[in-house]
Amino acid sequence: MMGKPFLLAPMAEISHRALRELIAGFGGCDEYFSEMISAGALISGGRYESWYMDNEPEPEKFVYQLVSGNAERLANAVSFLEPYECAGFDINMGCSAPPIIRTGGGAQWMSSIDTAGDMIARVRKRTKRRLSVKLRIGFAYDFDYLVSFCKRLEDEGVERVTLHPRIAREKFKKGANWEYTGMLRKQLRIPVVGNGDIRSAAEMNRRSLGCDAIMIGRLAVQKPWAFAQARGLPLPGMIDLEDVAARFLDMLAKCQPHEFHKSRARRFFTYFCSNFKWANYVRTLLGREAGLSAMRNVLEGFFRENPEERFAPGGA
Ligand SMILES: Cc1cc2nc3c(=O)[nH]c(=O)nc-3n(C[C@H](O)[C@H](O)[C@H](O)COP(=O)(O)O)c2cc1C
Numbered sequence: 001m002m003g004k005p006f007l008l009a010p011m012a013e014i015s016h017r018a019l020r021e022l023i024a025g026f027g028g029c030d031e032y033f034s035e036m037i038s039a040g041a042l043i044s045g046g047r048y049e050s051w052y053m054d055n056e057p058e059p060e061k062f063v064y065q066l067v068s069g070n071a072e073r074l075a076n077a078v079s080f081l082e083p084y085e086c087a088g089f090d091i092n093m094g095c096s097a098p099p100i101i102r103t104g105g106g107a108q109w110m111s112s113i114d115t116a117g118d119m120i121a122r123v124r125k126r127t128k129r130r131l132s133v134k135l136r137i138g139f140a141y142d143f144d145y146l147v148s149f150c151k152r153l154e155d156e157g158v159e160r161v162t163l164h165p166r167i168a169r170e171k172f173k174k175g176a177n178w179e180y181t182g183m184l185r186k187q188l189r190i191p192v193v194g195n196g197d198i199r200s201a202a203e204m205n206r207r208s209l210g211c212d213a214i215m216i217g218r219l220a221v222q223k224p225w226a227f228a229q230a231r232g233l234p235l236p237g238m239i240d241l242e243d244v245a246a247r248f249l250d251m252l253a254k255c256q257p258h259e260f261h262k263s264r265a266r267r268f269f270t271y272f273c274s275n276f277k278w279a280n281y282v283r284t285l286l287g288r289e290a291g292l293s294a295m296r297n298v299l300e301g302f303f304r305e306n307p308e309e310r311f312a313p314g315g316a
Pocket residue numbers: 009010011012013014035036065092093094095134164195196197198215216217218219
Protein backbone atom coordinates (compact mmCIF):
# COMPACT_ATOMS: atom_id res chain seq x y z
CA MET A 1 0.00 0.00 0.00
CA MET A 2 1.31 3.45 -0.80
CA GLY A 3 1.36 5.99 1.95
CA LYS A 4 -0.17 5.76 5.40
CA PRO A 5 -3.61 4.19 5.82
CA PHE A 6 -6.64 6.45 5.42
CA LEU A 7 -9.64 5.51 7.55
CA LEU A 8 -13.31 6.42 7.66
CA ALA A 9 -14.27 7.64 11.15
CA PRO A 10 -17.04 6.11 13.21
CA MET A 11 -20.00 8.52 13.08
CA ALA A 12 -23.37 7.75 14.64
CA GLU A 13 -26.12 7.67 12.01
CA ILE A 14 -23.59 8.33 9.24
CA SER A 15 -20.96 5.56 9.04
CA HIS A 16 -23.35 2.91 7.74
CA ARG A 17 -23.28 0.81 4.61
CA ALA A 18 -24.76 3.44 2.30
CA LEU A 19 -21.86 5.82 2.96
CA ARG A 20 -19.35 2.98 2.62
CA GLU A 21 -20.83 1.98 -0.73
CA LEU A 22 -20.53 5.56 -1.90
CA ILE A 23 -16.88 5.74 -0.83
CA ALA A 24 -16.13 2.32 -2.33
CA GLY A 25 -17.58 3.57 -5.63
CA PHE A 26 -14.85 6.22 -5.73
CA GLY A 27 -12.10 3.67 -5.04
CA GLY A 28 -12.59 3.00 -1.32
CA CYS A 29 -10.40 3.67 1.70
CA ASP A 30 -8.14 1.51 3.86
CA GLU A 31 -10.59 0.90 6.72
CA TYR A 32 -14.21 1.70 7.41
CA PHE A 33 -15.21 2.12 11.06
CA SER A 34 -18.84 1.38 11.90
CA GLU A 35 -20.96 3.90 13.69
CA MET A 36 -20.81 3.20 17.41
CA ILE A 37 -22.79 0.06 18.20
CA SER A 38 -24.32 -0.37 21.64
CA ALA A 39 -22.81 -3.54 23.12
CA GLY A 40 -25.88 -3.99 25.32
CA ALA A 41 -28.37 -3.77 22.45
CA LEU A 42 -26.24 -6.08 20.32
CA ILE A 43 -26.05 -8.92 22.82
CA SER A 44 -29.69 -8.65 23.82
CA GLY A 45 -30.74 -8.98 20.18
CA GLY A 46 -32.03 -5.46 19.57
CA ARG A 47 -34.40 -5.07 16.65
CA TYR A 48 -32.00 -3.23 14.38
CA GLU A 49 -28.81 -5.08 15.20
CA SER A 50 -28.50 -6.90 11.88
CA TRP A 51 -28.34 -3.48 10.20
CA TYR A 52 -25.61 -2.31 12.56
CA MET A 53 -23.65 -5.51 11.98
CA ASP A 54 -23.68 -5.22 8.18
CA ASN A 55 -19.98 -5.24 7.28
CA GLU A 56 -20.30 -4.80 3.49
CA PRO A 57 -19.08 -3.76 0.97
CA GLU A 58 -15.50 -4.54 2.03
CA PRO A 59 -15.82 -6.69 5.16
CA GLU A 60 -12.08 -7.33 5.43
CA LYS A 61 -11.60 -3.57 5.93
CA PHE A 62 -14.47 -3.14 8.37
CA VAL A 63 -13.97 -2.23 12.04
CA TYR A 64 -16.74 -2.70 14.56
CA GLN A 65 -16.83 0.14 17.06
CA LEU A 66 -18.54 -0.73 20.34
CA VAL A 67 -19.87 1.54 23.04
CA SER A 68 -20.91 0.69 26.58
CA GLY A 69 -20.04 1.65 30.14
CA ASN A 70 -20.09 -1.99 31.15
CA ALA A 71 -16.97 -4.15 30.73
CA GLU A 72 -18.80 -7.46 30.67
CA ARG A 73 -21.17 -6.27 27.96
CA LEU A 74 -18.26 -5.08 25.83
CA ALA A 75 -16.50 -8.43 26.30
CA ASN A 76 -19.67 -10.34 25.42
CA ALA A 77 -20.27 -8.17 22.36
CA VAL A 78 -16.75 -8.89 21.12
CA SER A 79 -17.30 -12.66 21.61
CA PHE A 80 -20.58 -12.36 19.76
CA LEU A 81 -18.97 -10.57 16.80
CA GLU A 82 -15.82 -12.70 16.69
CA PRO A 83 -17.15 -15.02 13.93
CA TYR A 84 -17.96 -12.11 11.61
CA GLU A 85 -15.37 -10.94 9.12
CA CYS A 86 -13.71 -7.64 10.06
CA ALA A 87 -10.33 -5.94 10.49
CA GLY A 88 -10.77 -5.46 14.22
CA PHE A 89 -12.73 -4.15 17.16
CA ASP A 90 -12.60 -0.61 18.49
CA ILE A 91 -13.81 0.62 21.87
CA ASN A 92 -15.36 4.07 21.98
CA MET A 93 -13.65 6.14 24.69
CA GLY A 94 -14.31 9.47 23.03
CA CYS A 95 -18.04 10.06 22.85
CA SER A 96 -19.10 12.78 25.28
CA ALA A 97 -22.84 12.83 24.62
CA PRO A 98 -24.52 13.07 28.04
CA PRO A 99 -26.57 9.83 27.71
CA ILE A 100 -23.37 7.88 26.97
CA ILE A 101 -21.32 9.58 29.71
CA ARG A 102 -24.10 8.95 32.28
CA THR A 103 -23.89 5.21 31.72
CA GLY A 104 -20.09 5.24 32.10
CA GLY A 105 -19.37 4.76 28.38
CA GLY A 106 -17.47 6.78 25.78
CA ALA A 107 -15.13 9.40 27.24
CA GLN A 108 -16.21 8.44 30.77
CA TRP A 109 -13.76 5.51 30.57
CA MET A 110 -10.99 8.10 30.56
CA SER A 111 -11.83 9.16 34.12
CA SER A 112 -10.10 6.10 35.63
CA ILE A 113 -6.97 4.37 34.37
CA ASP A 114 -7.65 1.26 36.46
CA THR A 115 -11.28 0.86 35.44
CA ALA A 116 -10.43 1.29 31.76
CA GLY A 117 -7.39 -1.01 32.06
CA ASP A 118 -9.46 -3.76 33.72
CA MET A 119 -12.12 -3.45 31.03
CA ILE A 120 -9.55 -3.80 28.24
CA ALA A 121 -8.04 -6.86 29.96
CA ARG A 122 -11.45 -8.53 29.93
CA VAL A 123 -12.20 -7.64 26.33
CA ARG A 124 -8.70 -8.68 25.22
CA LYS A 125 -9.28 -12.25 26.42
CA ARG A 126 -12.24 -12.63 24.07
CA THR A 127 -10.65 -11.90 20.70
CA LYS A 128 -7.58 -12.55 18.62
CA ARG A 129 -8.49 -9.73 16.27
CA ARG A 130 -6.90 -6.30 16.43
CA LEU A 131 -8.19 -4.37 19.42
CA SER A 132 -8.08 -0.59 19.24
CA VAL A 133 -9.44 2.38 21.14
CA LYS A 134 -10.63 5.79 20.03
CA LEU A 135 -10.23 8.47 22.62
CA ARG A 136 -9.91 12.13 23.42
CA ILE A 137 -7.24 13.97 25.38
CA GLY A 138 -9.28 13.33 28.53
CA PHE A 139 -11.27 15.58 30.82
CA ALA A 140 -8.49 18.18 31.03
CA TYR A 141 -5.43 19.21 29.03
CA ASP A 142 -3.20 16.90 31.04
CA PHE A 143 -0.69 15.25 28.73
CA ASP A 144 0.95 13.15 31.46
CA TYR A 145 -2.40 11.65 32.34
CA LEU A 146 -3.12 10.88 28.68
CA VAL A 147 0.23 9.11 28.36
CA SER A 148 -0.29 7.06 31.55
CA PHE A 149 -3.78 6.16 30.38
CA CYS A 150 -2.61 5.02 26.94
CA LYS A 151 0.39 3.13 28.32
CA ARG A 152 -1.91 1.13 30.53
CA LEU A 153 -4.12 0.32 27.55
CA GLU A 154 -1.02 -0.70 25.64
CA ASP A 155 0.05 -2.99 28.52
CA GLU A 156 -3.38 -4.62 28.50
CA GLY A 157 -3.14 -5.43 24.81
CA VAL A 158 -4.57 -2.50 22.88
CA GLU A 159 -2.86 -2.50 19.50
CA ARG A 160 -3.70 0.95 18.18
CA VAL A 161 -5.20 4.21 19.43
CA THR A 162 -6.98 6.95 17.54
CA LEU A 163 -6.71 10.35 19.18
CA HIS A 164 -9.34 13.00 18.52
CA PRO A 165 -7.32 15.72 20.22
CA ARG A 166 -9.97 17.62 22.13
CA ILE A 167 -11.03 17.27 25.73
CA ALA A 168 -14.33 15.59 26.63
CA ARG A 169 -17.41 17.69 25.99
CA GLU A 170 -15.51 20.11 23.77
CA LYS A 171 -17.50 20.68 20.60
CA PHE A 172 -16.03 21.45 17.20
CA LYS A 173 -15.68 25.23 17.61
CA LYS A 174 -12.16 25.37 18.97
CA GLY A 175 -9.68 23.59 16.72
CA ALA A 176 -8.27 20.11 17.31
CA ASN A 177 -4.96 20.11 19.22
CA TRP A 178 -2.78 18.13 16.82
CA GLU A 179 0.36 18.77 18.86
CA TYR A 180 -1.02 16.18 21.33
CA THR A 181 -1.15 13.59 18.53
CA GLY A 182 2.52 14.08 17.68
CA MET A 183 3.56 14.10 21.33
CA LEU A 184 1.55 10.97 22.15
CA ARG A 185 3.02 9.09 19.23
CA LYS A 186 6.51 9.64 20.63
CA GLN A 187 5.50 8.06 23.95
CA LEU A 188 3.79 4.87 22.75
CA ARG A 189 4.97 1.67 21.10
CA ILE A 190 1.66 1.14 19.29
CA PRO A 191 0.51 3.15 16.25
CA VAL A 192 -1.37 6.40 16.79
CA VAL A 193 -4.07 7.38 14.31
CA GLY A 194 -4.53 11.12 13.81
CA ASN A 195 -8.01 12.60 13.53
CA GLY A 196 -9.72 15.96 13.77
CA ASP A 197 -10.67 18.87 11.54
CA ILE A 198 -9.02 17.65 8.34
CA ARG A 199 -10.66 19.64 5.56
CA SER A 200 -9.06 18.52 2.32
CA ALA A 201 -7.28 15.67 0.58
CA ALA A 202 -4.06 17.72 0.63
CA GLU A 203 -4.39 18.10 4.39
CA MET A 204 -4.84 14.32 4.76
CA ASN A 205 -1.44 13.82 3.13
CA ARG A 206 0.20 16.61 5.07
CA ARG A 207 -1.15 15.46 8.44
CA SER A 208 -0.22 11.84 7.74
CA LEU A 209 3.45 12.80 8.17
CA GLY A 210 2.88 13.27 11.91
CA CYS A 211 1.01 10.05 12.74
CA ASP A 212 0.66 6.41 11.68
CA ALA A 213 -2.69 6.66 9.89
CA ILE A 214 -5.30 9.31 9.17
CA MET A 215 -8.97 9.10 10.05
CA ILE A 216 -11.49 11.50 8.52
CA GLY A 217 -15.09 12.03 9.53
CA ARG A 218 -17.00 15.04 8.26
CA LEU A 219 -14.80 15.52 5.19
CA ALA A 220 -15.64 11.96 4.07
CA VAL A 221 -19.34 12.82 4.16
CA GLN A 222 -18.96 16.12 2.37
CA LYS A 223 -16.60 14.63 -0.21
CA PRO A 224 -16.81 10.82 -0.30
CA TRP A 225 -14.17 11.03 -3.05
CA ALA A 226 -11.60 12.64 -0.69
CA PHE A 227 -9.83 9.31 -0.07
CA ALA A 228 -9.37 8.81 -3.81
CA GLN A 229 -8.18 12.40 -4.20
CA ALA A 230 -5.64 11.99 -1.40
CA ARG A 231 -4.30 8.79 -2.99
CA GLY A 232 -4.26 10.28 -6.47
CA LEU A 233 -6.65 7.60 -7.79
CA PRO A 234 -8.34 8.36 -11.11
CA LEU A 235 -11.43 10.55 -10.68
CA PRO A 236 -13.56 12.49 -13.16
CA GLY A 237 -12.34 16.06 -13.59
CA MET A 238 -15.62 17.30 -12.17
CA ILE A 239 -17.76 15.38 -9.66
CA ASP A 240 -21.49 15.46 -10.39
CA LEU A 241 -23.01 16.23 -6.99
CA GLU A 242 -26.53 15.50 -8.15
CA ASP A 243 -25.45 12.02 -9.16
CA VAL A 244 -23.59 11.45 -5.87
CA ALA A 245 -26.63 12.55 -3.83
CA ALA A 246 -28.94 10.35 -5.90
CA ARG A 247 -26.65 7.36 -5.46
CA PHE A 248 -26.56 7.94 -1.73
CA LEU A 249 -30.35 8.08 -1.49
CA ASP A 250 -30.65 4.86 -3.52
CA MET A 251 -28.16 3.13 -1.27
CA LEU A 252 -29.88 4.40 1.86
CA ALA A 253 -33.17 2.96 0.62
CA LYS A 254 -31.48 -0.40 -0.04
CA CYS A 255 -29.15 -0.67 2.95
CA GLN A 256 -31.04 0.80 5.90
CA PRO A 257 -34.42 0.11 7.53
CA HIS A 258 -37.24 2.42 6.60
CA GLU A 259 -37.45 3.92 10.10
CA PHE A 260 -33.88 5.21 9.75
CA HIS A 261 -34.19 6.86 6.34
CA LYS A 262 -35.18 10.35 7.34
CA SER A 263 -32.73 10.86 10.21
CA ARG A 264 -29.85 9.36 8.29
CA ALA A 265 -30.52 11.34 5.15
CA ARG A 266 -30.59 14.53 7.22
CA ARG A 267 -27.33 13.67 8.94
CA PHE A 268 -25.65 12.99 5.63
CA PHE A 269 -26.90 16.19 4.02
CA THR A 270 -25.80 18.27 7.01
CA TYR A 271 -22.25 17.70 5.76
CA PHE A 272 -22.77 16.99 2.07
CA CYS A 273 -24.52 20.34 1.60
CA SER A 274 -21.31 22.11 2.60
CA ASN A 275 -20.38 21.61 -1.07
CA PHE A 276 -22.93 24.29 -2.02
CA LYS A 277 -22.78 28.03 -1.79
CA TRP A 278 -26.43 27.86 -0.68
CA ALA A 279 -25.72 25.14 1.89
CA ASN A 280 -28.18 26.26 4.55
CA TYR A 281 -30.94 26.88 2.07
CA VAL A 282 -30.67 23.32 0.70
CA ARG A 283 -30.42 21.84 4.22
CA THR A 284 -33.62 23.65 5.17
CA LEU A 285 -35.47 22.48 2.06
CA LEU A 286 -34.36 18.88 2.61
CA GLY A 287 -35.13 19.05 6.32
CA ARG A 288 -38.80 19.68 5.55
CA GLU A 289 -39.13 16.43 3.65
CA ALA A 290 -39.86 13.10 5.27
CA GLY A 291 -39.29 10.70 2.37
CA LEU A 292 -36.28 9.90 0.23
CA SER A 293 -38.06 10.48 -3.09
CA ALA A 294 -39.26 13.89 -1.92
CA MET A 295 -35.65 14.74 -1.02
CA ARG A 296 -34.57 13.67 -4.46
CA ASN A 297 -37.16 15.98 -6.02
CA VAL A 298 -35.90 18.87 -3.89
CA LEU A 299 -32.37 18.27 -5.13
CA GLU A 300 -33.46 18.01 -8.75
CA GLY A 301 -35.28 21.34 -8.44
CA PHE A 302 -32.31 22.96 -6.75
CA PHE A 303 -29.86 21.88 -9.45
CA ARG A 304 -32.25 22.91 -12.19
CA GLU A 305 -32.39 26.41 -10.74
CA ASN A 306 -28.72 26.55 -9.76
CA PRO A 307 -26.79 24.57 -12.39
CA GLU A 308 -23.51 26.15 -11.30
CA GLU A 309 -23.82 24.32 -7.94
CA ARG A 310 -23.90 20.90 -9.56
CA PHE A 311 -20.20 20.16 -9.99
CA ALA A 312 -17.20 20.03 -7.66
CA PRO A 313 -13.55 19.60 -8.68
CA GLY A 314 -12.51 15.94 -8.74
CA GLY A 315 -9.25 14.57 -10.16
CA ALA A 316 -6.30 16.46 -11.53
C1 LIG B 1 -22.29 13.22 13.47
C2 LIG B 1 -21.09 12.65 14.19
C3 LIG B 1 -21.20 11.42 14.84
C4 LIG B 1 -20.10 10.87 15.50
N1 LIG B 1 -20.20 9.64 16.07
C5 LIG B 1 -19.10 9.04 16.61
C6 LIG B 1 -19.14 7.68 17.05
O1 LIG B 1 -20.16 6.99 16.93
N2 LIG B 1 -18.01 7.17 17.59
C7 LIG B 1 -16.84 7.88 17.72
O2 LIG B 1 -15.84 7.38 18.22
N3 LIG B 1 -16.78 9.17 17.27
C8 LIG B 1 -17.87 9.74 16.71
N4 LIG B 1 -17.78 11.01 16.18
C9 LIG B 1 -16.47 11.69 16.18
C10 LIG B 1 -15.72 11.41 14.86
O3 LIG B 1 -15.38 10.03 14.74
C11 LIG B 1 -14.43 12.25 14.77
O4 LIG B 1 -13.60 11.94 15.85
C12 LIG B 1 -14.72 13.75 14.77
O5 LIG B 1 -15.81 14.06 13.91
C13 LIG B 1 -13.49 14.56 14.33
O6 LIG B 1 -13.11 14.16 13.04
P1 LIG B 1 -13.45 15.08 11.73
O7 LIG B 1 -13.03 16.47 12.06
O8 LIG B 1 -12.68 14.45 10.63
O9 LIG B 1 -14.94 15.01 11.53
C14 LIG B 1 -18.86 11.57 15.54
C15 LIG B 1 -18.78 12.83 14.88
C16 LIG B 1 -19.86 13.34 14.19
C17 LIG B 1 -19.72 14.65 13.46
